[in-house]
Amino acid sequence: MRAGVQSYRIVASWLLGGFVVIALALLVLPGRSYASQDREHLLAGMSAQHPAGTDALGRDRMVRVSAAFLLSLAGAVLAAAATTVAAAGVGTLAAFSPATLGRFAMLLCDVFLALPWLFLLMMVRSALPLTTSPAHSAAVTFLVLAALGWPACARAVYRGALELRSAEWMLQARATGLRRAQMMRHILPNLMPLLMPQFLICIPAFIIAEANLGALGLGIGEPLPSWGGMLLELDNSPMLMRTGWVYLPIGLLILILLLLEAVAAEVR
Amino acid sequence: MRLPRHSLKSAAVLLIAVLAAGCGRHDAARPAGELAWTIGYDPKTFDPAKVDDEESELVRYLTAGVLLRFNRSTQQVEPHLAETWSLSPDGKTVVFKLRAGLEFSDGSKLTSKDAAWSIRRVLLKDTAAPVADEFLSASGVTVETPDERTVIVHLPQRVIGIGKVFDEIAIEPADRPSEGRVTSGPFVLADYHRSQFVRLERNSHYAGRDSNGAVLPYAIAIRLDILDNHEQEIRLFERGDYDMIDSLPPDYFDLLKQKDPGAVRDLGPSLNTEQMWFNQAATAPLPAWEKRWFQSQAFRVAISRAIVRADLARVAYEGHATPAYSFISPANHVWYNRSLTVPQEDGPAARAALAKAGFRLNGSQLKDAGGHAVKFSILTNQGNAARFKMATLIQQDLKALGIQVTVVALDFPALIERLMHTQDYEACLLGLENVDPDPNAMMNVWLSSSPNHQWNPSEKTPTTPWEAEIDRAMNVQASSLNDADRKQAVDRVQQIVADQQPFIYLVYPNALYAVSPRLQGVQPAVLSPGLVWNIESLRLEGTR
Numbered sequence: 001m002r003a004g005v006q007s008y009r010i011v012a013s014w015l016l017g018g019f020v021v022i023a024l025a026l027l028v029l030p031g032r033s034y035a036s037q038d039r040e041h042l043l044a045g046m047s048a049q050h051p052a053g054t055d056a057l058g059r060d061r062m063v064r065v066s067a068a069f070l071l072s073l074a075g076a077v078l079a080a081a082a083t084t085v086a087a088a089g090v091g092t093l094a095a096f097s098p099a100t101l102g103r104f105a106m107l108l109c110d111v112f113l114a115l116p117w118l119f120l121l122m123m124v125r126s127a128l129p130l131t132t133s134p135a136h137s138a139a140v141t142f143l144v145l146a147a148l149g150w151p152a153c154a155r156a157v158y159r160g161a162l163e164l165r166s167a168e169w170m171l172q173a174r175a176t177g178l179r180r181a182q183m184m185r186h187i188l189p190n191l192m193p194l195l196m197p198q199f200l201i202c203i204p205a206f207i208i209a210e211a212n213l214g215a216l217g218l219g220i221g222e223p224l225p226s227w228g229g230m231l232l233e234l235d236n237s238p239m240l241m242r243t244g245w246v247y248l249p250i251g252l253l254i255l256i257l258l259l260l261e262a263v264a265a266e267v268r
Numbered sequence: 269m270r271l272p273r274h275s276l277k278s279a280a281v282l283l284i285a286v287l288a289a290g291c292g293r294h295d296a297a298r299p300a301g302e303l304a305w306t307i308g309y310d311p312k313t314f315d316p317a318k319v320d321d322e323e324s325e326l327v328r329y330l331t332a333g334v335l336l337r338f339n340r341s342t343q344q345v346e347p348h349l350a351e352t353w354s355l356s357p358d359g360k361t362v363v364f365k366l367r368a369g370l371e372f373s374d375g376s377k378l379t380s381k382d383a384a385w386s387i388r389r390v391l392l393k394d395t396a397a398p399v400a401d402e403f404l405s406a407s408g409v410t411v412e413t414p415d416e417r418t419v420i421v422h423l424p425q426r427v428i429g430i431g432k433v434f435d436e437i438a439i440e441p442a443d444r445p446s447e448g449r450v451t452s453g454p455f456v457l458a459d460y461h462r463s464q465f466v467r468l469e470r471n472s473h474y475a476g477r478d479s480n481g482a483v484l485p486y487a488i489a490i491r492l493d494i495l496d497n498h499e500q501e502i503r504l505f506e507r508g509d510y511d512m513i514d515s516l517p518p519d520y521f522d523l524l525k526q527k528d529p530g531a532v533r534d535l536g537p538s539l540n541t542e543q544m545w546f547n548q549a550a551t552a553p554l555p556a557w558e559k560r561w562f563q564s565q566a567f568r569v570a571i572s573r574a575i576v577r578a579d580l581a582r583v584a585y586e587g588h589a590t591p592a593y594s595f596i597s598p599a600n601h602v603w604y605n606r607s608l609t610v611p612q613e614d615g616p617a618a619r620a621a622l623a624k625a626g627f628r629l630n631g632s633q634l635k636d637a638g639g640h641a642v643k644f645s646i647l648t649n650q651g652n653a654a655r656f657k658m659a660t661l662i663q664q665d666l667k668a669l670g671i672q673v674t675v676v677a678l679d680f681p682a683l684i685e686r687l688m689h690t691q692d693y694e695a696c697l698l699g700l701e702n703v704d705p706d707p708n709a710m711m712n713v714w715l716s717s718s719p720n721h722q723w724n725p726s727e728k729t730p731t732t733p734w735e736a737e738i739d740r741a742m743n744v745q746a747s748s749l750n751d752a753d754r755k756q757a758v759d760r761v762q763q764i765v766a767d768q769q770p771f772i773y774l775v776y777p778n779a780l781y782a783v784s785p786r787l788q789g790v791q792p793a794v795l796s797p798g799l800v801w802n803i804e805s806l807r808l809e810g811t812r
Contacts, residue, residue, distance in 0.1 A: 035664065035667075036664075037661070037664050039579050039582075039583055039661075042583060056519075056583070056657065057583060057657060057660060057661065058583070126682075130645035130647065130674065130676050130692075130693065130694065131643060131644065131645045131674050131694070132674065133643075133672070133674065134674070217650060217677055221674060221675065221676070222660050222663065222675050223660065223663065223664070235499065236499075236519065236653070237499055237502070237520075237523065238519040238520055238522065238523040239519070241523060241526075
């Protein structure tokens with residue numbers, strides 16, 4: 001059973017890697033841009049020029065889906081890494097601080113968790129200057145997701161670090177006079193089994209959060225493609241009647257999320 | 269965590285109430301002869317004197333009895349509650365003779381005193397009736413009632429199109445304003461549930477009769493569901509719950525046409541315009557160099573020349589729009605300037621004009637003489653797919669000039685806050701609905717002192733010579749007794765606007781409607797309310 005899950009994870013990792021390579025190849029091919037509008041071929045079907053057709057503005061749907069995939073994956077990975085690092089720092093420091101300080105740090109985490117994060121995201125996005133470029137708006141979106149995503153992870157790290165703190169080898173290390181900085185070198189590798197799943201779980205969560213923001217019109221600005229922006233097309237029945245390719249983004253998003261979950265499952 | 273039992277019960281009751289409310293909106297059995305369609309939001313007021321939004325105006329149109337009615341099809345003023353009317357040669361005295369035997373919906377008699385009271389009420393400063401502005405100097409207007417059927421209105425100065433002004437004044441019972449509950453029009457307000465529906469019932473005392481002497485209106489009631497969702501509206505129209513759709517979005521037009529070609533109507537260009545403009549206000553919180561760009565005629569004209577309007581009409585409106593270069597639509601045969609010289613689309617000419625004005629391409633980025641990268645945002649309102657598409661197409665067109673454009677869709681209150689109060693925006697793309705073909709109705713847009721003079725509102729004195737010339741020309745058209753002089757003045761304004769491009773006109777959207785085949789008597793018009801302007805004659809065949 002375990003070997004089966006392991007092989008499933010390997011397949012998922014390979015598939016994800018394959019998608020990344022294909023998406024990169026589609027983007028770097030000459031003459032293809034996610035923003036260029038072929039105004040003579042609106043909502044076109046499959047063709048040699050546009051393998052997955054075009055959207056309502058004549059933009060190549062395959063190229064846009066590829067760009068949205070790479071952008072959201074890169075943004076989510078970076079945001080998840082930042083979240084995990086922040087959570088590791090806060091959780092570990094809280095666990096190895098005096099108990100009162102540690103509890104206070106966790107109280108702060110609880111306050112963060114209780115915040116209506118969607119409204120906070122909306123507030124931050126709407127407070128950006130109007131001339132914020134699409135690339136900057138994408139960066140800010142993921143930065144905010146990272147800033148709001150760390151508390152849950154920090155709580156888990158705190159629990160794990162507390163267990164480590166009272167582990168026998170730790171007590172022995174402290175008894176032999178190991179300094180705190182030296183102890184940290186041993187603690188972090190021991191926290192990796194906890195941090196890695198947290199990191200992997202955050203990636204699909206951030207991808208979905210970005211898609212939600214985009215669907216609310218608060219995500220990445222045009223002409224940069226985003227999952228949310230493309231999913232908005234599904235709210236238009238004339239579009240659904242005219243081309244089946246409109247379902248490509250939602251189909252691919254679900255597949256990517258399933259693959260990411262599969263990769264995270266074994267580690268978890 | 270578990271919910272206490274009573275909370276669950278409350279939740280269940282609430283759910284039932286919500287479901288019941290939902291059913292109430294669309295699924296309740298409707299009486300035969302009741303017309304139904306949707307409005308986008310709750311009317312702000314039912315007081316006919318205080319109407320200043322589209323949905324309130326529709327309710328006033330359906331309920332109010334007026335002395336004169338502006339026929340949306342023939343575009344002529346016709347007597348309504350008045351049997352006859354006349355205007356003195358100097359244009360300062362209007363005499364109305366009321367029809368005999370008029371009654372309000374509660375059965376009380378309608379006399380000249382009620383008409384005079386209603387006119388005086390809209391003129392009072394305390395009423396703050398938007399229609400009062402159309403009298404130019406409302407405080408100087410006096411009203412006389414020599415007998416029960418005669419009303420004489422004295423104006424301190426001539427008002428162009430004074431007949432149309434009385435189309436907006438509902439005659440209510442003197443000293444008994446009822447917010448549409450007692451009317452002299454074809455319908456009365458019967459029921460209103462916030463965010464759900466407005467229901468109007470036939471005024472059984474209405475004096476209207478058809479050519480065969482049958483009682484008007486034919487419909488026994490009207491139900492206006494409050495619904496701001498085109499998907500749902502179209503689904504319910506197809507199911508037969510709604511009898512018409514006003515202002516059909518262009519992409520849905522073709523969808524409905526495929527299913528039932530007879531159900532949709534495209535009347536061609538409407539009188540409405542879609543335009544973009546740059547913020548030229550001196551007090552705007554923008555960098556000085558941006559203000560210099562926006563105040564530069566060469567810059568505005570170059571932007572205008574770079575925009576491919578034919579693509580906007582074809583792509584954003586799926587062909588249901590016409591490229592626009594003037595504030596007067598070609599559908600307005602009388603006032604459209606056919607000899608207008610406009611800056612035609614020409615990318616190389618736009619680049620040359622920018623270079624001449626000191627702009628230089630640095631790689632793919634345009635920079636001004638001071639080295640500032642030319643980039644700005646275009647604001648538009650959320651929820652209007654065609655406008656958002658136009659902004660994205662313009663973004664691409666201007667990229668060819670090296671200009672970086674950000675498209676921002678804001679909800680309407682946030683957009684209005686920026687446009688009218690903070691002035692914190694660079695460019696805006698919006699539409700203007702013209703309900704009156706006479707350009708005199710656009711005085712509030714063109715006079716430099718007006719708060720609706722969008723590119724630079726409420727100027728104390730005209731900032732530029734061309735704005736001063738527009739002021740002069742608009743005042744000439746507003747006061748001249750000679751139609752040729754008026755036409756000449758309006759033609760001149762159109763030419764100045766084409767030369768200066770304070771508004772960069774983009775398209776005239778077509779008037780698109782959907783009408784149920786069971787609805788009889790419909791004569792669609794481009795003027796609002798385009799489908800129900802002859803509401804008295806609309807009749808639903810069969811049952812819903």
